[in-house]
Amino acid sequence: MEVRVTSSGELERVISALESIVTPAQVLLQGHDDFEKYGSDETEDLVFLPDVVVRPETTEQVSEILKLCYRERVPVTPRGGGTGLSGGALPVHGGVVLSLERMNQILEIDKENFFARLQPGVITQIFQETVEAEGLFYPPDPASRGTCTIGGNLAEGAGGPRALKYGVTKDYVYGVEAVLPQGEIVRFGGKLLKDVVGYNLLGLLIGSEGTLAVITEATMKLIPLPRFRNTLLVPFNEMAAAARTVPAIMRRGIIPCAMEFMERACIKAIETHREMKVQHSDAAAQLLIEVDGNDEMQLEHEMEIIAEECDREGALGVYLAETTAKQNEIWEMRRSAGEAVKSISPYKEEDTVVPRARLPELVAGIHEIAARYEISIISYGHAGDGNIHCNILKRNLEDSYWKEVLPKAIEEIFRLAVHLGGTISGEHGIGYSQKRFLSIALGPTEIALLRRMKEAFDPLGLLNPGKIFSDS
Ligand SMILES: Cc1cc2nc3c(=O)[nH]c(=O)nc-3n(C[C@H](O)[C@H](O)[C@H](O)COP(=O)(O)OP(=O)(O)OC[C@H]3O[C@@H](n4cnc5c(N)ncnc54)[C@H](O)[C@@H]3O)c2cc1C
Structure with missing residues (x-):
């Protein structure tokens, strides 16, 4: 629906009312130094300026x-850190961007019950480091953790490398306070490990991409911080061998806390972008494998088994990060993969996910599609979760060819993922940029049900319009 502040009289009235709700300094208009950043996120080069922030x-x-x-009747787009990769925070119908960045307090760390209460604008890494200083652990760690927020993580159902062993954001949220589109404040759950009262509306809000309610507080579960972790970097001469190693390790009864995949072109992009040298950067692919726990001997044993499986698949070596500094360096390298790949040329990033054991077929299929369309695709991601981010790069393709083949290639990749028992987004959401592909993953009955839920929360379609559904 097209709902937008149009006349300057209406806009002035809304601005003046906003200034009396917050302070004039917290209402930003065109011309303010920071204004333009609220018109984009990390999704391609899309820009939609709001009327007011x-x-x-x-x-x-x-x-x-x-x-x-x-x-x-003004559209409102909630915004956290603006790191989203499906355009969820873009105000595509103008109106108000509601930035939660100033609601950034950790309200409580409850060491008796292993819970934290926090506001949505807390940066994920700050939350992690704060609880770690208390000997506690908040495992979800999207690679954007230095700039994304807990509110954005909840709204997207964010994942990250440690999902393999520890789960994703939805597995840690036990309570939310949220504001509905008409302004009512609601609360679901709390510091309760068991709560089956009514429908699971808490679950419905997680991953709802800011289209049903604005999350204003969260109660997140914590666990004890593991005392030891070991990080390995394992190069392979064959991409399929790296992909096969992932389920092979799991079959031996080991659940690493992360198994990340980077293909050669991704490693090369990182080398260029960070002006660094990566060992075996000519290898076809590398796995970053991490194990953690409290028993050092047990971790040694797990690493031996992992090394055996890597050798069996012809790994070129199994390299242990000997120091914490080296571990951090490897993780910084991995976290920079997205930025490095995207710095090469205009791109479109996809977030395919399949059952882990089908990963070799997904990786092979993506390369076959790339070869057939004569396009460049660079893949990396959370191999342990079967979740691969494939970046389709424009490089020096003609504009007309790029526009013609891009949607076809994406559709084929998504159909392949669904055919393999997977889906079109594991953690980045549908938002604005993926909505035209929704019907590849969900049938008409499922989509109609989603629409009815949206209408129940937001009858006028004013909260984050233009997202998830292709004609909303
Ligand atoms: C380099 C890089 C690496 C990344 N790595 C990962 C990764 O490993 N795993 C992963 O899952 N994602 C990853 N992402 C994607 C992104 O960081 C996540 O989707 C993240 O959860 C977005 O958080 P944000 O605070 O930036 O949200 P924003 O981008 O600001 O918003 C995202 C969505 O959430 C909504 N929203 C924000 N706050 C609220 C709120 N309080 N209430 C209601 N709705 C709200 C917005 O309307 C929007 O729809 C990565 C992104 C980048 C750029």
Whole structure:
């Protein structure tokens, strides 16, 4: 639906009301130094400027803002760190960007019950490091953890490398406070490991991409921090061998906390981007494998088994990071993969996921599609979860060829993922950029049910319009 502040009179009225809800300094307009950043996120080169940005500090202010926008029929787009990769935070219908960045307090770390309560604008890495200083562990760690927020993680159902052993954001959220599009404040769950009262609306909000409610507080489960971790980098001469090693390790009864995959072109992009040299950078692919736990001997034993499986698949070596500094360096390298690959040329990133054992078929299939369309695709990602990010690069293709083949190639990749028992997004969401492909993953009945849920929460379609559904 096309709902937008159009006349300057209406806009002035909305701005002045916003300024009285927060302070004038927290209402940003075109011309402000920071304004333009709210018109984009990390999704390709898409830009949609809002009419106004508002940065509340309390749940009550969020509620008042949503009441005002509902009354005035103004679209509202919630925003966290703006690191999304499916355009979820883009104000595609203009209106208000509701930035949660100033709601950034960790309200409580409850060491008795192993829970934390926090506001949505807390940066994920700050949350992790704060609880780690208390001997506790918050495992979900999207590679963007230095800039993304807990609210964005909840809204996207974010994952990350440690999902393999520890699960994803949805596995750690036990309570939320949220504000509905008409301004009502609701609360679901809390510091409870068991709660089966009513429908699981908490679960519904996780991964709802800011289209059903604005999350204003979360109660997140914590676990004890493992005392030891070992990190390995394993190059392979054959991409399929790296992919086969992932299920082979699991078949031996070991669950590493991460098994990350980077193909040669990705490693080369990292070398160029970071001006560094990676060992065996000519290998077809590398696996970054990490094990963690409290028993050092047990970890040694697990690493021996992992090395055996890597050798069996013809690994060129199994290299242990000897120091914490080396471990961190390897992780920094991996976390920079997205940025490095995207610095090569315009791109489109896909977030395919399949059951782990089908990964070799997915990787091979993606390369076959790339060869057939004569396009460049660079893959990396969370191999242990069967979740591969494949970046389709424009490089020096003619604009007309790029526009013609890109949707065809994406559709084939998605159909392949679904054929292998997977789906079109493991952790980045549908948002704006993937909505045209939704029907590859879900049937008409499922999509109709999703639409009815959206209508139940947001009858006027004002909260984050233009997302998930192709004609909303
Ligand atoms: C280099 C890089 C690496 C990445 N690695 C990973 C990874 O390993 N795993 C992974 O899962 N993702 C990854 N991402 C994607 C992205 O970081 C995640 O989707 C993240 O969860 C987005 O958080 P954000 O705070 O930046 O949200 P934003 O981009 O600001 O918003 C994302 C969505 O959440 C909604 N939203 C934000 N806050 C709220 C709120 N309080 N209430 C309701 N809705 C809200 C927005 O409307 C939007 O739809 C990566 C991105 C980059 C750029």
